[in-house]
Amino acid sequence: MKRRNFLGLIALASAIPGAALARPVVRIGLTPVFLDDQTFLNRWQAYLEERLGGRVEFIQRSSYREITELVLNGRLDFAWLCGYPYVRYQDYMDLLLVPIYQGEPLYRSYLIVAAEDARTRTFADLEGRLFAFSDPLSNSGWLVPQAQLLSGGHDPEHFFARTFFAGAHRNVVEAVAVGLADGGSVDGYVYEALARLHPELTRRTRIIWRSETYGFPPVVARRGADPELRERFRDALQGMQDSEQGRALLEQFYLDGFEAPEAELYTGIERLMRRVERA
Amino acid sequence: MHLRDLSYRVKTPLSVVLVxxxxxxxxxxxxxVRAYQDSRADLISxxxxLGTVLSRTLRPAMTRDEVWQAYETIMSPLERDAGWQYAVEQGGEPAIPVEGKPEREIYVLDTRNRVYVASRPREYPMLQPLARRGPEHAELVRRIETLEDRRPLVVDDVWSGRYVMVVPILAEDSAPLGTLVLSYSSSLLVPRFLNAVEQVILATLLVLIVLLPLGWYWGKRLTEPLAHLSDCMRKVGSEVPSDLQCDLYEGRDEIGQVSMRFRRMLEELREKQDLERSMIASERLAAVGRLTAGIAHExxxxxxxxxxxxxxxxRHGGERDPVADRTVSLLERGLVQIKGTVGALLVEARLESHALTPDDLRDIRTLIQPDIQRKGLELVWDSTLDAAVPxxxxxxxQVLLNLLLNAIQxxxxxxRVVCWLRCDEAxxxxAVSNSxxxxxxxxxxxLFEPFAPSRHDGHGLGLWVTYQLIQQLDGRIEVKSNTVATVFEVTLPLHQGEQS
Structure with a gap:
């Protein structure tokens, strides 16, 4: 309830004229996925600045919540969010684009354990052990395993001996690899990307379960953002797959491009949310 | 070979070198040892x-129960690269996830002394009570529990070869949040210690390179006089002391004193040898004298x-056969010659002679003058006698005349011939000397024997007679001869005259 009140206040604040001043700088929020490569971000920034004809600033925060709330309180123009916070706050932000990953705007959640842990085969085997989630606002890193536990008839609060949030999917993989946690749930897309960038890290883990597909983390715009800027930003992202430079950048992401999302893309996450949050 | 057989020339420098x-x-x-202690103290401090800094950094993570944050915090001093290196060292492939090395373990305990997070999560799983890991860990937990003041604690007696630093993690209000444990293996000291060893060895070698030759040289120098003395002493016995030439060390130290003693000893040896020789000579001369006197009397x-x-x-006989006369004459001449020779051998004291006067001495000078002049010699006459000598x-x-004629010859x-004459109460x-x-x-x-074989001129009775005369007067005669001059010294006691 507290959060709702707070969000209500934010909604009020953004409704006040002049609160959302047309800024000369386009601010884009990024959730901590595997994008810790500043050189890559600089190149992407330069690409976007050229396309948008103005300055672009990437905003990175350690948790999903901070980025989400910066969108909610209008401090960010655009953000690349997880599907779960988008679904949760879809009344306060606009869905702009969804990335295409392996030909579809979809991804999965992976359940991983340490590579040498041969006896753990299912979720049930992790009972009473240590488990790492990525972020409380992550679909693949929290919502999916929570829902999975519920559907298996377990109480997520008491199923594990100890759980913790590692903050980023990459950290979950590392926590499982070094043995800090016995199991962890990660974004399948990030895991696959890591498997290519740092095979020595993922090799020390083993995937024991893959979830069904969910809508890929979308790019959202704050409610009330300049429609013209929004158009130009959409064009810039969608145009990436048409230019050589843009394709090179997309390749770095292991993405095929961006597309306009279909309406029911995030119904799967909505369903999960309803089940987990009701619990 | 025994050590005591070794020359001091080697032994002393060797000793210096050894020292x-x-x-x-x-x-x-x-x-x-100092370097090791310093490294150890450094490691602990x-x-x-680090523990103090880490415990402050861990405070918010512990307060908010952020495991990953705490893990990253304790891993930050353990360098991500170290994990890579370690994996490679262990024969594995470089890995991004970094577990700490066993040499340097860091772990955080919660307030119930269970593992909260550890640098080696597999070894120290979360939530495991630390005391259950083994007796050492149980002892560590016991100490942590009895830790009264909330100050850091160093434990180095629970594990051998491990230093354990215990730092309490405290909230703002000093309420305990947990405990940070840094467990370092003493093998971490090894690289630093080896570095120190290398430096010390290098410095020592440098010092030795300078000092050893210096020490050797000094030791040799110290021993040189001793060795010289020893060489000199070794010659005694094989060489005649009078011929021994030793350049001995001068000084007041022990070697100097020994050298001085040795010199004195050499002199005494020489004197003794001279004495022995003159005693043998005089005994022989006395024997020869007795023999000749006996034969002469017979x-x-x-x-x-x-x-x-x-x-x-x-006198009797009148008419004599001329042949018999000639024969008798021949016999008489032969017998007279025998008498002359025997008379010369048998030196008899003529007690009837008067006391020696300066005039006698002048006579001698006059008598030798022709010989002096014939050879163109210089005669130095140094006499202080001015009264009769008893x-x-x-x-x-006769003695003086013989000696002077010998000298001239x-x-x-x-x-140059020198005649030196002195007389005192006794x-x-x-002294007669010649160049x-x-x-x-x-x-x-x-020298003083009759018919000495080395004599190539004269009948060889001059010095024999001289010696006999001096013996009869209870006197002494000594000869010194070297390349510069030959001196005959005669000493006659005056009581002889008084007795007569």
Whole structure:
């Protein structure tokens, strides 16, 4: 309830004229996925600045919540969010684009354990052990395993001996690899990307379960953002797959491009949310 | 070979070198022990500093129960790269996830002393009570529990070869949140210690390179006089002391004193040898004297009879056969010659002679003058006698005359003859010296003997007679001869005259 009140206040604040001043700088929020490569971000920034004809600033925060709330309180123009916070706050932000990953705007959640842990085969085997989630606002890193536990008839609060949030999917993989946690749930897309960038890290883990597909983390715009800027930003992202430079950048992401999302893309996450949050 | 057989020339420098080496060894050891202690103290103090910083950094993570944050915090000092290196060292492939090395373990305990997070999560799983890991860990937990003040604690006696630093993690209000444990293996000291060892060895070698030759040289220098002395002493016995030439060390230290003693000893040896030689010579001369005197007496008695018979035959007889006369004359001449020779051998004291006067001495000078002039010699006459000396004049005159004539004979042309005469209350002393060829040792041994074989001129009775005369006067004669001059010294006691 507290959060709702707070969000209500934010909604009020953004409704006040002049609160959302047309800024000369386009601010884009990024959730901590595997994008810790500043050189890559600089190149992407330069690409976007050229396309948008103005300055672009990437905003990175350690948790999903901070980025989400910066969108909610209008401090960010655009953000690349997880599907779960988008679904949760879809009344306060606009869905702009969804990335295409392996030909579809979809991804999965992976359940991983340490590579040498041969006896753990299912979720049930992790009972009473240590488990790492990525972020409380992550679909693949929290919502999916929570829902999975519920559907298996377990109480997520008491199923594990100890759980913790590692903050980023990459950290979950590392926590499982070094043995800090016995199991962890990660974004399948990030895991696959890591498997290519740092095979020595993922090799020390083993995937024991893959979830069904969910809508890929979308790019959202704050409610009330300049429609013209929004158009130009959409064009810039969608145009990436048409230019050589843009394709090179997309390749770095292991993405095929961006597309306009279909309406029911995030119904799967909505369903999960309803089940987990009701619990 | 025994150590005591070794020359001091080697032993002393060797000892100096050994002392230097020993000193270097002791100093190096002390330095190394010190270096080890310093490294250890550094390790502990660095760990405590790190622990203090880490415990502050861990405070928010512990308060908010952020495991990953706490893990990243304790891993931050363990360097991501170290994990890579470690994996490679262990034969594995480099890995991004970093577990700490066993050498340097960091773990955080919660307030119930269960593992909250550890640098080696597999070894120290979360939530495991630390005390259950083994007796050492149980002991550590016991100490943590009894930790009263909330200050860091160093535990180095629970594990051998491990230093454990315990730092409490406290909230703002000093309420305990947990405990940070840094467990370092003492093998972490090894690289630093090896570095120190390398430096110490290098420095020691440098010092040794400078000191060893210096020590060797110094030791040799110290021993040089001793070795010289020893060489010199070794010659005693094989060489005649009088010929021994030793350049001995001067000084007041022990070697100097020994050298001085040795020199004195050599002199005494020389004197003793001289004395022995002169004693042997005089004994031999006395024996020869007794023998000749005996023979002379035995010859003289029948000789006197025979000569009396001849004179009686001459006085009586009237008409004589001329052949018999010639024969008797021949016999008489032969007998007279025998008497002359025997008389010369048998030196008899003529007690009737008067006391020696300066006039006697002048006579001697006058008598030798022609010989001096013939050889063109320089005569130095140094006499202080101005009164009569109570000594039988004829014997003294003969002695001096013999010596002077010998000196003239031995001198080369244009040489110099010195006659030195003194008299005091007890002794009359005379010294006759000449320049020229000196008397070698072989000659010296038989100098005063009659018919000495080395003699190549004269009948060889001059010095024999001189010696006999001096003996009769209870006097002494000594000869010194070297390349510069030959000196005959005569000492005659004056009581002889008084007795007579």
């Amino acid at each position: 230097i080496l020993l000193t270097a060894l002791i100093l190096s050891s002390v330095l190394l 660095n760990a405590l500093d 010859i003289n008695n029948p000789l006197g009879g025979m000569l009396n018979a001849i004179s009686t035959y001459r 000594l039988p004049s004829s014997q003294v005159r 031995a001198s080369e042309e244009g040489g 002794f009359f002393r005379a 020229g060829s000196f008397i070698d040792r072989e000659q010296m041994a038989h």
